[in-house]
Amino acid sequence: QVQLVESGGGLVQAGESLRLSCTSSGRTFRSYTMGWFRQAPGKEREFVAGISWSGGATYYTDSAKGRFTISRDNAKNTVSLQMNSLKPEDTAVYYCARGIGVYARTLSEFDYWGQGTQVTVSS
Numbered sequence: 001q002v003q004l005v006e007s008g009g010g011l012v013q014a015g016e017s018l019r020l021s022c023t024s025s026g027r028t029f030r031s032y033t034m035g036w037f038r039q040a041p042g043k044e045r046e047f048v049a050g051i052s053w054s055g056g057a058t059y060y061t062d063s064a065k066g067r068f069t070i071s072r073d074n075a076k077n078t079v080s081l082q083m084n085s086l087k088p089e090d091t092a093v094y095y096c097a098r099g100i101g102v103y104a105r106t107l108s109e110f111d112y113w114g115q116g117t118q119v120t121v122s123s
Contacts, residue, residue: 002112004096009117016121017084022096022114024077033099034072034079035110038092038119045095047105049081059103063089086121093118 008020020036035050049060049070058070067086072079079096094117097110104110 002098004098004112004114006094006096006114006117009094009119011120011122012086014087014121014123016086017082018086018119020081020083020094020096020117020119022079022081024098033102033104034070035097035099035104036070036079036081037095037097037107037110038090039095039116040089040092043092045107048094050099050103050105051079052103057103059105083119086119088121088123091119091121 003025004022006020006022008018012018031053033050033052036048037045038048039045047061048064049068051058051070051072055072067084069082096114098112099109100111101109
């Protein structure tokens with residue numbers, strides 16, 4: 001069975017950086033698209049970034065472009081999200097998930113989810 005575990009969240013000030021990591025246990029996610037989502041208080045879960053199975057293609061929501069970078073290491077069953085120039089609006093619980101389609105970006109296109117890691121950005 002697939003289990004995804006996120007780490008790297010924390011409390012930072014606006015303008016600082018964080019690097020989130022997601023590790024899969026029990027089964028490799030080689031050949032699967034992987035993505036990061038976030039859910040802020042009182043808001044619905046939204047797509048942030050995705051990466052193809054080979055790592056050759058990455059895609060982002062508009063608010064993340066130019067600031068966030070998604071990457072993966074299939075040999076280690078890990079996917080990361082480098083978050084630079086963080087803003088208070090980025091405050092949310094961040095989740096990694098396994099995609100079940102090409103360029104997946106909607107909730108229904110992901111079948112396994114981690115438990116989430118909290119990112120809080122203060123001004």
